Amino acid sequence: MRLYALAVYAFLYLPIAIIALFSFSAGRSASSMQGFSLSWYGRALNNPFVMEALWTSVKVAFLSACLATVVGTMAALALTGMKGRVRRVFDLAVQIAVMIPGIVIGIATLIALVTVFDLVNPWLEPLTGLKLSLGTGSLIGAHGLFTMSLVVLLVRGRMETLDPALIEASNDLGATPFGTFRQVTFPQILPAILAGFLLAFTFSFDDFIIAFFVAGAETTLPIYVFSSIRRGVTPEINAIGTMVMAASLIVLIGAQLMLRRSQARPRP
Amino acid sequence: MAMTRSRARALLLTPAGLWYAAMLLLPLAVVLIFSFGERSQIGGYAPGFTLEQYANLPARFAAFRNTLTLAPLGTLASLLIAYPLAYYLAVKVTPKWKTMLLVLVIVPFWTSILIRSYAWIFLLGGKGIPAFLAMFGLEDVRLLNTPFAVLVGIVYGYLPLMVFPIYVALEKLDKRLLEAAADLGTPPWRAFLQITLPLSMPGVLTGSMLVFILLMGEFLIPSILGGGKVFFVGNALVDLFLQSRNWPFGSAVAVGLVLVMLVTVGLYTRAAKRFGAGRDDAALM
Numbered sequence: 001m002r003l004y005a006l007a008v009y010a011f012l013y014l015p016i017a018i019i020a021l022f023s024f025s026a027g028r029s030a031s032s033m034q035g036f037s038l039s040w041y042g043r044a045l046n047n048p049f050v051m052e053a054l055w056t057s058v059k060v061a062f063l064s065a066c067l068a069t070v071v072g073t074m075a076a077l078a079l080t081g082m083k084g085r086v087r088r089v090f091d092l093a094v095q096i097a098v099m100i101p102g103i104v105i106g107i108a109t110l111i112a113l114v115t116v117f118d119l120v121n122p123w124l125e126p127l128t129g130l131k132l133s134l135g136t137g138s139l140i141g142a143h144g145l146f147t148m149s150l151v152v153l154l155v156r157g158r159m160e161t162l163d164p165a166l167i168e169a170s171n172d173l174g175a176t177p178f179g180t181f182r183q184v185t186f187p188q189i190l191p192a193i194l195a196g197f198l199l200a201f202t203f204s205f206d207d208f209i210i211a212f213f214v215a216g217a218e219t220t221l222p223i224y225v226f227s228s229i230r231r232g233v234t235p236e237i238n239a240i241g242t243m244v245m246a247a248s249l250i251v252l253i254g255a256q257l258m259l260r261r262s263q264a265r266p267r268p
Numbered sequence: 269m270a271m272t273r274s275r276a277r278a279l280l281l282t283p284a285g286l287w288y289a290a291m292l293l294l295p296l297a298v299v300l301i302f303s304f305g306e307r308s309q310i311g312g313y314a315p316g317f318t319l320e321q322y323a324n325l326p327a328r329f330a331a332f333r334n335t336l337t338l339a340p341l342g343t344l345a346s347l348l349i350a351y352p353l354a355y356y357l358a359v360k361v362t363p364k365w366k367t368m369l370l371v372l373v374i375v376p377f378w379t380s381i382l383i384r385s386y387a388w389i390f391l392l393g394g395k396g397i398p399a400f401l402a403m404f405g406l407e408d409v410r411l412l413n414t415p416f417a418v419l420v421g422i423v424y425g426y427l428p429l430m431v432f433p434i435y436v437a438l439e440k441l442d443k444r445l446l447e448a449a450a451d452l453g454t455p456p457w458r459a460f461l462q463i464t465l466p467l468s469m470p471g472v473l474t475g476s477m478l479v480f481i482l483l484m485g486e487f488l489i490p491s492i493l494g495g496g497k498v499f500f501v502g503n504a505l506v507d508l509f510l511q512s513r514n515w516p517f518g519s520a521v522a523v524g525l526v527l528v529m530l531v532t533v534g535l536y537t538r539a540a541k542r543f544g545a546g547r548d549d550a551a552l553m
Contacts, residue, residue, distance in 0.1 A: 005356045005369075008349065012376050012427065015387030022390070032395065075284035078277040090281070093288040100296070101485020101529070103502045104522050107509050108295030111302060111313070111519070145291045148284060177276075206380040209487055209502075213509065222382050229386055229492065241383040248379045256371060 016245065023238035040239040050240060053224040057205055060136060060220065064144040065200035071144075072151025073193050077185075079152070080159040097149040106213035109142045110134070113214070134216025142214045143207060147200030151193070158192035159185075191258045198255035202248050303519035311513030321520035328521055331504040332528070334490075338415060338500070339483035342422035343430075343476050349423060350430035350475065355464075357431070358438035370435070377428035385421050385492045392417050392493070413495030421489040426482065430475040437471025438464070473540045477533060484529045501525045 023041070027034030044050050079090055097105075117132045125131050162185065170180040208222040215223060221244065228237050303321055308314035325332075357369055376384060390396055392411040401409050411417055441464060449459040487502030501521065508518030 001352070001356050001360055004352055008353045008427075009372065011424070012373070015384060015391060015424070016376065016379070018390055019383065019387045071283045071287060074280040078280035082277065086281070090284070090288075093292060096296075097288070097292055099481060100526065101481070101502075103485040103487055103505055104299070104526060105292075105295070107505055107518065107522055108299045109291060110509060111515055112295035112298040115298060115313070141287075141291050145287060148287065152284070202378055206378075206382070208380075208382050209485075212506070222380065225382055225386075226488075229389075233386070233389060237386070241380070241386070244383060245379045249375065252375065252378050 019238050020242045020245075022235060023242045025235055025238075028235070040235040041243070044236050044239045044243070047236070049219070049224065050221075050236075053219045053221045056136065056218050057221040060139045060143060060211075061201045061204040063136075064140040064204045065147060065197050067140065068144040068148040068200045069151055069193060069197040072148040072196065073155050073189075075148075076152045076155035076159060080156055094149045094152050097146055098153075102146070102207070102209045103213075105142065105146065106210040109138065109210070110213040113138055134214055135218045138214040138216065139204075139211055139218065139220070142210050143204040144200075146210070147196075147203050150199055150203070151196035154192050154196045154199075155189055158189045162188055195255045195258040198251050198258065202251050202255075206244075206248065299519045299522055302516050303523045305516040305519075307514055307516050311515070313515045321517045322524070324517055325520060325524055328501070328504050331499055331501045331521075332524070334415075334498060335484060335486075335500045335502075335525075336528070336532075338418060338422065338490075338498070339480055339486070342419055342426070342483055343480045345419060345423050346426050346430040346479055347472065347476055350427055351434055351468075351472070354431045354434035354438055354471070358435050358441070370432075373428050373431050381425050382488055382492075385425060385489050388417065388421055388424065388493055392420065412493065413497050415494070415498050417493040418490050418498045421493040422483060422486070425489060426479045429478050429482070433474040433478070434468060434471040437468040437474075441467050469540070473537070477536070480536070481529065481533065484525065484532075 022033060024036050024038065025033050026037035026039060075090065079087060113134060117134075121131055166184050167180055170184045171177075175183065206222065207220075208226055211220045211223055212226070221240070225237060225240060225244075228234065302313050304317050304319070306314045306316040306318060306320070353373070357366060357373075361369060389412065392398075394412075396411075398409045398411055445463050445467075446459055449463060450456070454462075485502055486500050487506055490498050490500045491503055491506075501524075504521055505518060505525075508514050508521060
């Protein structure tokens with residue numbers, strides 16, 4: 001049994017380890033180890049295409065995670081303890097957003113936005129000189145839609161485990177509803193909100209499939225990596241991959257610590 | 269400050285509601301409308317009402333066939349590999365190690381699936397496992413760009429998602445039931461079949477559903493490890509929307525994918541319920 005577990009862990013970590021190992025190779029071959037050097041890291045960090053894609057990814061991940069966290073938390077607060085038709089409609093929307101394959105969300109967003117832009121631009125452009133197109137905005141909108149749903153589920157889950165007696169006590173002691181929220185509810189759901197933010201950030205940062213459709217002329221880091229792989233594997237991609245994995249790992253450990261503090265059940 | 273509760277609620281819900289309407293419901297409605305439309309001369313969409321696109325679906329039969337074979341197969345393989353690990357983690361491991369081992373299962377899942385799949389190009393490519401097999405006299409084994417490679421990528425990518433719900437179900441299992449069974453002289457394998465397995469069914473169900481749903485829309489793994497020879501509906505969609513720009517037909521394929529997914533998931537849930545799986549705890553995401 002223990003041997004079996006060991007084998008599965010080896011299966012899970014061997015490919016990751018190989019990428020990390022090969023990224024330190026000094027040679028030109030992506031699939032063998034020739035000496036040790038950090039030169040591919042230097043090469044990757046000095047590649048303007050990589051840095052531009054990285055900047056786009058970070059920008060989109062940060063802004064979409066901020067919006068998703070704020071809007072998702074607001075919705076979760078309103079939905080807790082709510083009944084009736086509005087609640088059912090929102091539950092359905094959250095479910096659809098989580099269930100529908102990312103690829104379908106991607107194409108749906110692509111054709112809907114392109115259609116809307118084609119209708120709006122002939123009016124908008126002469127008036128304002130602006131022209132709507134796919135890009136950072138559509139990436140933020142599409143990523144945020146999915147991650148907002150995750151935030152709703154996380155924060156609502158936490159809200160439902162709160163002790164109502166605390167809120168009643170606060171009200172009885174004369175606190176205003178906002179005062180109760182600020183001093184009683186908010187501190188208790190804060191870890192879930194922060195965990196939601198970090199998960200939203202990593203999802204957006206790692207997402208390829210939705211971005212592939214709605215990025216327009218922009219290139220995110222996963223799109224850059226994917227198109228590079230198409231042209232052939234290089235040690236530079238190994239170095240980028242290792243850095244991305246290390247970064248996600250750090251963010252995730254943060255999220256895990258937050259969730260632990262909120263005493264919620266750990267989630268994958 | 270005399271804002272009523274329901275007005276506060278409406279204010280809090282408005283941004284999320286608008287977001288869902290504009291970026292989820294509108295796009296899905298557009299896909300549905302386009303799927304009944306015609307293709308315009310320059311690609312894209314021309315208004316119309318026709319069932320032609322749906323009638324044309326058999327043209328992409330191979331993509332649906334591949335998806336509907338490899339997605340269930342991948343789900344089953346993940347399940348068979350995940351169950352013993354989840355059992356080990358839930359039953360055999362001491363609490364001290366449990367958290368760390370669990371985190372170790374989850375960590376790969378939250379790192380980029382793109383980079384993790386790409387790692388298998390090395391392992392399955394000429395200098396990887398085939399070179400290793402050649403040392404034992406098995407020459408010319410081709411692994412990369414085969415259905416097997418896609419299957420390996422699938423299991424590798426989605427294993428953590430399968431382990432976790434099964435672990436949660438097994439963790440809740442009352443150990444006294446097994447002790448009672450042992451006291452009554454039940455051999456361990458029968459206790460497993462009659463107690464442990466049925467009680468872990470909700471976890472098995474949740475895990476399989478999560479993996480299966482994600483697999484139905486898979487694009488990256490077949491495109492990286494299948495080398496254009498093993499393609500899923502996801503690959504057909506990328507081709508139809510980004511290369512050949514046949515939006516109405518692509519929309520019909522997308523609607524077809526969602527329908528096939530809903531029907532399969534529905535049938536599976538019903539079958540699993542009949543097996544006495546009880547309530548499914550979907551509280552995982």
